[in-house]
Structures are given as C-alpha cells and as structure tokens.
Amino acid sequence: MAEIIDGKKISAEIREELKVKVLELQNKYGDVPGLAVVLVGDDPASAVYVRMKGKGCEEIGIRSFQYILPETTTEDELMALIDELNKDSKVSGILVQLPLPKHISEKAIINAIDPIKDVDGFHPINVGKVVADEDDCFYPCTPLGCQILINRYVKNLKGKHLVVVGRSSIVGKPVANMMMQKNDRANCIVTVCHTAAPDISLYTRQADILVVAAGRANTVTGNMVKDGVVVIDVGVNRIADPSDPSKTIIVGDVDFKSVEPKASAITPVPGGVGPMTIAMLLSNTVRAFELQRKK
Numbered sequence: 001m002a003e004i005i006d007g008k009k010i011s012a013e014i015r016e017e018l019k020v021k022v023l024e025l026q027n028k029y030g031d032v033p034g035l036a037v038v039l040v041g042d043d044p045a046s047a048v049y050v051r052m053k054g055k056g057c058e059e060i061g062i063r064s065f066q067y068i069l070p071e072t073t074t075e076d077e078l079m080a081l082i083d084e085l086n087k088d089s090k091v092s093g094i095l096v097q098l099p100l101p102k103h104i105s106e107k108a109i110i111n112a113i114d115p116i117k118d119v120d121g122f123h124p125i126n127v128g129k130v131v132a133d134e135d136d137c138f139y140p141c142t143p144l145g146c147q148i149l150i151n152r153y154v155k156n157l158k159g160k161h162l163v164v165v166g167r168s169s170i171v172g173k174p175v176a177n178m179m180m181q182k183n184d185r186a187n188c189i190v191t192v193c194h195t196a197a198p199d200i201s202l203y204t205r206q207a208d209i210l211v212v213a214a215g216r217a218n219t220v221t222g223n224m225v226k227d228g229v230v231v232i233d234v235g236v237n238r239i240a241d242p243s244d245p246s247k248t249i250i251v252g253d254v255d256f257k258s259v260e261p262k263a264s265a266i267t268p269v270p271g272g273v274g275p276m277t278i279a280m281l282l283s284n285t286v287r288a289f290e291l292q293r294k295k
C-alpha cells in the first residue's frame, strides 16, 4: 500500500509558516506583502480561483488587490493596469488569471509584468533563470508545489530517474527544468515524454518518480509503472461519476486504483498537488516582497 502524499496537510503547514513570516516582515519593515490578481471576463472557474487566491492572502496577512475587469477590456487597457501595478510599491506580486479573452495576447501581457513581481513565474526572464540555474527568480507555482512534495517523500534525489508526462510551459517543462538542476532539491535524471511517443509506457516504467501532467484521465495505469514508484498526479479532470452518471467527479491523470498498489507514495486527486499551488503563490509573493527590498 502506498503512502498517500497529503498535499492539503503540507500546504496548511506551509501557510502557517508563511503567516509567521508575514508577521516578522510587518515588524521589520512596517509593511506586508501585497498580491494583485487580475481577472478579465466572467469565466466561472477562473472567478473561483481568483476568490480562493484572495482568501488565501487574507488568511496569512498578505494584502490582496483584486481587479475584476469586463470581457470587453482591450489589450491596451490591461497593459495600462499592468504598468500601474508594476509601479505600485504596495503590490509585491502580480498574477493575471489565464486564460485571457482571445482578443488579448497572453504573451504580451505576461511579458509586460515586471519580472520581480512575476509571482506566477511565467515571464521569459524567470523561465530563463530556471533553465540557467539562477536562483533569484520565481519558480512557477504548480511545479514548485510538485518539487516540495517530492522532497518530502524522497530523500537523496541525486541520480533518481524522474519521468514527466507532458511538456506544457505551465507544468511539464518547468518541472523537468527544475528537477534536473544541480542542487539538493533536484539533481535527478530527467526524461520528458508527450504525445509524440508511440508508447509512453517505455518511459513511465523506468521512473523512480513519475510526474503526470497530461490533462487526460487514465493516462497512466498500473501496468505502466514499476514497483515502488513515487507518483505525483497533477491532472484535474471532471468526468462522469461511474457510480452515478448523473453526477460528475474530479480525477487526476493517473488511474489511482491500479497504480496505488504498486507505488510507494502517491498524491490523491483532489488533495494532492492542487492545494500546493495556492500555497506556492503565497510563498512567491512573500519572496517577491523580500527580493524587492534587497534590490
């Protein structure tokens, strides 16, 4: 039986630590970190994420600024807001909730955020610093959450074979870049596979640690992993509930039922990687506040 990697519990511990840190910063600087979250349009899922981020800030004493803009907002108007937030010393971190409406270029908006306030870690400067092994950057939230979970469950990562399924810029690629870095949090041998592979099990079966970010339920099943693997399931998929098709349930990308008996540790979905993502956003915001004072 695998150990269940409890992302909910670990993220709660991290939030408690951050709460203490924010108080220390308040005492030292007479000010607290601030996070600006920008939402354009009325996508209900995005609205829920934005609310959760605001609540997460309030719980640990970070100042939260929320900008809910109409779907008709132009790219120029959004650029003007980003420019304002870049200059505002009360704003330590800026997060633009993706996806943006089609008439706004996500690339242009991300590139306009000051890299030292880019707490999502998507600006090319921060992406490049991760690749170049420079530490004064922001690691993107979900990959950073995965790395922390891996570090809690695998001691001595040096030389472990970590296989990533998926190569998106948000999850797969940054996880790979982070986990191959030469430091104690990583130092893995990394393989990345994706849809160009005729059979991903050739790779997944070799994994000591398997990170799955494919966005499809049942991408990895029990016959595709070796005994003792540590599994980090990033996927979030809403499917019909097999026991009551009139309802839906959330599952990951990994078939938990067949993989769990072979794994030494595995994240559940929900309750694994998901809760870590917001905790990492809060952590990056605190880090932004500190980096801006070291400049």
Ligand code: NAP
Binding pocket: 142, 165, 166, 167, 168, 169, 170, 171, 172, 193, 194, 195, 196, 200, 213, 214, 215, 216, 219, 234, 235, 236, 237, 273, 274, 275, 277
């Ligand atoms: P994405 O942009 O759709 O990328 C999926 C990647 O997986 C692509 O590289 C794709 O390959 C690959 N892929 C898809 N099906 C595959 C298969 N059958 N075999 C091998 N590779 C396959 O998705 P994403 O943004 O990385 O997100 C992945 C999942 O994580 C989604 O379910 C998303 O909802 C979830 N997610 C969760 C969190 C969280 O906080 N928990 C955060 C972010 C994302 P190609 O490049 O060849 O198309």
